[in-house]
Amino acid sequence: MNKKKLIVPLILLLAAAVWFVFFYKNKTLKFVPENADAVVLIDVKKLTRQYISSLITHPSRWSGSKTKDQKTVSLKDSGIRIPDFLQVFHLKNTRFSEWYTVLELKNAEKFSAYLKSHQFVSKGENIFQKDQIFVKIEGEYCMVGTSALAFNKISQQLFQSSEKNTLNAEQFIHNSLGSISFISGKSIQSFSIDLKKDEIEIKNTGNPQNLTSIDSKLQQKNFFLDAELDAENIRNYTSLFNKSIGDSSGISYFKAAADIEQVNDTIISYEYDDNFNEVEKKTFQKIIQPNYVMDLQTAAPEKTWAYFQHKKWINDQNQFTAIPFQPNRIDKSNEGITVKSTRKPISLSPKIKENYILIRNNPLLLNSLSSLSPAEKRIISDVEYIYYGNKARTYWLKIKAKKGTLPLILRW
Template structure:
């Protein structure tokens, strides 16, 4: 047979293989329960293409990690069926910190070996735990969550219910590597997630000009934290922690400025000498403390003060004990309350009449988080700042990393 005649079919076959491996996606979302009120989607194939395209132009990464443990089982050998769209969800009426995902398993036994290899503890009945991650194996599926409390609900809805979920990826994501969506009845509010060379953006608009200029303005103040929120934003954030807090306290405006400082903290303990006499021991340790000022405006300041007293957040010395970093002082002022640290007072920045939260990374922050693993510390040290901004119906979150030789997708 003429070899030239084989070239065209081989090229077509190769093109078809590349299309199905890297571009074709099954957009049916079978692993999101009906009572989900928030969904995060990750387009795995788009992210893979982005990774490969970055890898091609960075030869320094071609050899892979030299420090990787050869005994460690990789994700592709873990028994998991890699999905086209990773589906992460939050269930209605559960805590904000509770997020779940379901993966399909090609080989459940391989997956168990993978979990043991990564130091997950078998809690019995096919439930495994490592730190705050829980995994339950249900037949040929694995339920993953930051809590195990909704595993039975998820199992009943996804694997035992006769009703089929009709959600598709097109309802949530469009041409980006990921999305986060909030579901309320038939209404779905979508935010795109874009991974760039040195930043991650989450937004529902392409018009971020005003909010981008706000970042430049806030950065000039050079504080660890700057925040200003109106009544709607205050209420939205309060839902994550205490749904009734804002309604009960009548707070309709929040403003905060904070810096970090390393201070000496004296710890007093008691022991006994050889004659059993009690002796006092003083130990000095360095700790990280914030210096801050917070302005809480209220439609009825007197009711706000009474609510805080009822919650026992104000003690006899007028210290606001709901903030664990002491000492501080809370004052009633025109239109609201002001809370200030007293060890090293900080002045509130001028009001910008904008809605934003700006957190600048600091070496002091990293040194204070001793519970983090070396990988988590590396990731955190890479960050420059985190910004949240809102103007009318436009929202934008920007996670900015420091400039590096490699793009984020190859660094992380």
């Protein structure tokens, strides 16, 4: 056979293989329980294409990591069936910190070896834990979560129930790398997730220009935390932790600023000398202490004050105990309530009448996060700031990383 006649079929076959491997996607979502109220989707194939594209343009990464532990099983050899869409969900009436995902297993023995090589500890009943990650193997599937509390409920809904809550990826994600969606009955509100060279963007509109200008203005400030929120944003944020506090407190406006610094903390203990006399002993340790001020405006300061007292958030020294960092002082005026740290007070910046939260990274922050792994600390240290902005129905969250020679997808 003429070799030239083989070229075209081979090219077509190669193109079909590339399309199937990198572009074809099964959009059926089988692992989102019916009582999920939030879903994060990651387009795995789009993420793979972005990773390969970045890798091709950065030859320094072609050799891979030279420090990789030879005893550690890699993810590609873990026995997991990599999905086209990674489905991470949150269940109704569970803590905000509880998130779960379900994965199919190609080989349960390989997956067990993977968990062992990554120092997961068996907790019994096929449940394994490492730090704040929990895994349960159930037949041909595994459940992964930041808690193990809902594993039984998830199993009953997804594996034991005859009624399946089958969804389609197009209900949640449209051409972006990922999405985060909030479900309320039949209503779904989705926000796109995009990974750029030095930042991650989460937004509900294609071009939030009115919020990018605010972000630029805020870069001129130096606070660790700077925030300004109206009543709607206060309700949205407080509902993540307590469904009633936003409305019950009557707060219509919130503005805050905070800095952190390292200070010497004195610890007083007592010992006894040879004559059994009590002797005071002082030791010193360095701790991270915030200095902050919060302005809470309300049309009825007395009502807000009474609500805080009912919650036992105000003690006899007029300290606001809902904030664990002491000492502080809470005061009431005709306009509202102010909470200030007393050790080193700071002043609020002028109002700009916008909704935003800006958190800047600070080297001292890592000193107070001793429970994190080295990899988690490396990621946090690479973040420059986190910015949230809202104007009308436009929402935008940006996680800005420090500029580096490699894009984030190759760094993290």
